[in-house]
Amino acid sequence: MTRPDRDVMVCRDCCCGSTSKHPATDHDAQRTSLEATAGGGVRVRVVECLDECDRSNVVLVRDFTLGRRPVDTWLGDVHGDDATRAVVDWVAVGGPVPDDLAGHVFPRRRVR
Template identity: 45%
Template sequence: MTVPAVGACRVVLCRGCCCGTTGKHPDIDHQQQADQLADAAGVALLITGCLGNCERSNTVVVLPSPAGRAAGGTVTWFGRILDPALTKAVADWVARGGPGLAELPELLGAHVQPPGRRLSRGRQADTEPVSAGTR
């Protein structure tokens, strides 16, 4: 079981109406995606309801660690994370420090997106913490 490091980045994985559903993405192993992100070194993974980016599902949001924020890192939203290589790139980036501490991999550049409509209007998403071994 991976235990999130104190002061680690947080990763938010949308599992609302479209993200993480076999109805919209039947060829994706959604549980494997969650497991891969949860197992990344030092990551605190939160599973959330709809973030309002349904047209760009699956959505993954990375919040910088306190050190990353102090270094200028900001919350980074990714859309269309539908391939194990993209999920691995997110996990590896976060394990290297994420926003503010590690350079964004080129593979992820085209997947950066604006915040979802729901959070842009100031609404909070419901989140549930997930740790490796408790899924």
């Protein structure tokens, strides 16, 4: 198996991706939309926890095309169709973070 150009990771087994924390967010539809970008160099993975629960709904995009080491972009508060569509459109083409997602980007805190 070859490495994808981009990995998209979403929390679903902890509080971030749960309907109990975010009942208005359709987590299944969001996952389905993201998975529709799979193939073509994009892999979507559901993870138990990305350890950034205070910024949930968290999506981590790891880009392997920008050099020897992957570049991680952390996105928080990804709720609703507009935010999901912006993530889907961006990961499908790659490149810099588009303006409509800039407000969702946050720096990863250091985990000890």
